[in-house]
Amino acid sequence: MTVHIMPVLKPWLAVLMLLGAAVQGHAQSFDCRKAESDTEWAICATPELGQFDNEVSATYRRYTDPSVTSSAVRAKAERMQAAWIHGRRDLCRGDVACLTKAYGEILGALRALPYTEPTAQTGALTKLAPHCAAPTEITANAPPSRQFAKALCDDKNLLEKARQIDSIASELQDRLSPAWRAAFDMQQAAIPLTPNNCPPAKVSDCVARVIDQRLQDVRDLSANLDKPLPDCNPADIAIRDSSVGDAGMSHTISAYLIDYSGTAPCRLRGYPTALVYDAMNKPQPDDVVYSNGTYFARSTGVPLPVTLSPQNRTAWFAIETASACDGPGERSVKVALPLQRAWLRTIKPPNANCRQVTVTPVAMISTLLSSIY
8 A cells, every 4th residue: 555644743753762682792892792873783783883992982991990090080080071972972862973073072072972862751651441331422633542442342343452461561661771661651642643654444443453553562671671582683684665654854764665575483673774875876984873863853762673574574764865055966865774784775765865864763653653643
């Protein structure tokens, strides 16, 4: 089914972060298997930044070693570290060019510092199953949450599945880290908005498909959260276009589907590794931004694991580009699995004249299905 999304904010643009990880070692100072922030994913996905990070960390340790520096030098290094991390480096988020400059500046000034992002705060978990009372008439102009509730109340089987989702979600609250919980809670909050993008005559069908997929996604997350699943093998992955996207103010964002053909469960978490090429087909590594937010919306939390299996073969990510600038011409983007370099496809995103290309995390397919009808 071909789907066209009008250039307005959509729920799927507000849940751009929940994924799985294939991790290879670079020279960064931290374990990429535990990467959480946009900055950390950019460093893990860019060998040059990883080397910078390792050098900064090693230099900082030298300047804060009590056996070789005075207390005054250590205090100054610590103050510079805090100011750099929170006043300079954090502002770059996943912008590779910005991070490269920031690392050069701190190495020139004092040659230091690692990084930790503040833990995301979480709110109340959204319950999908409504309290069904006597049947009421729901018009096409009713709020999407009421249309969603009616679709569940009209179908006992669907209502029971929603209750199962709520039960699993409640159990996950005690197992997810606070930052992961923030991402998961945002996913849950977006599901009842499904009717926003569903034809009035097909609300029930839309809700049924989303509930079925969401149940599969949360079951997979719960069952495999603590298991050492292997990273997905690039040989089992294909990336294809979708007809889902958004546009406005010269910015364009397009969703891409990750299809799995393997025979056993595997895990993804993080940002697809990306390399931008200019109109002359020359690589421009500084033009990539890894971010859980775009021009259209910004999400909270950090990427969640995504399980792919014979029962659940699809995930997704998005690429945002812009055209209203005196840029160097159309861009193309090579993409690979998170933290890998086995290029799976070269994408030519629309309206990609500006240098910056933003890549969002890999996410559960239910977070996309809730907004494409």
